Amino acid sequence: MVTSMKSFKLPAHFDIEPELREQFSNRPGHQRCVEGRDELLLVIHEVPQAGIPEREAVFFWKRHDGRWIQPGGPGLNELGDLLDRYALAIDGLEGGLDKVDTAAEIFGILRHAGPLARSTRNLVLAMEQALAADHEDREVRAYRDRARELERAADLLNADARVTLEFWQAERAEEQSRASERLSKIAFRMNLLAGFFLPLMAFSGLFGMNVRIPPFMEPWFWGILGGGIATGAVLLLLVGRQTGNRAAPVDTRVE
Helix, strand or coil, X not given: CCCCECCCCCCCCXXXXXXXXXXXXXXXXXXXXXXXXXXXXXXXXXXXXXXXXXXXXXXXXXXXXXXXXXCCEECCHHHHHHHHHHHHHHHHHHHHHCCCCCHHHHHHHHHHHHHHHHHHHHHHHHHHHHHHHCCCCHHHHHHHHHHHHHHHHHHHHHHHHHHHHHHXXXXXXXXXXXXHHHHHHHHHHHHHHHHHHHHHHHHHHHHXXXXXXXXXXXXXXXXXXXXXXXXXXXXXXXXXXXXXXXXXXXXXXXC
């Protein structure tokens, strides 16, 4: 998926050098630190929203005299505020992960956790580039260390959400397997009962036909009835024993 960006527009008080401006097109692009001749421009993305591909860029300009300029004026405290918003978003999703009841809710968390993990990772890379240009910038180093903590938290959130979803899928598969096994046992018992009464039904159908039974067959009624019951019992015993032998678990333990 191609991430679309808003048009590239710096704050009005950013009077960056031409060497920096020439490195940009009409869009800000990905998170990075752009180095000019004597100045730096740090491009950071706002906290991503679930299901929204657009990313809002926030710019921090380091002038040739070493001073950082942010959208609201001098300094870098707005970078700390941005990291606070990232932390708030991650904490909110972590709290929601413990309360989800459906797979749809977990999927909603994953749709947000994935972009958060990628954004925090690229945020750290951008700040690493800024430190590579100026190793002595302790303020950027402090924000970089905090961004690393957010990156790890976002990665753990994304991984936990995926593991939770996979666990739910495995749990549902086990429930379906147990339900299928119960239905199979019920069907087997019904088949045994049908097999038990099959000889009786056959004999009753035969003697229930509108035909004249020879007189010499009438005294055999109780014998035929008993033979049908005995035949059904023998069938029930044989089928049940053979099925039980096939289903018996094999003990694979080694003494």
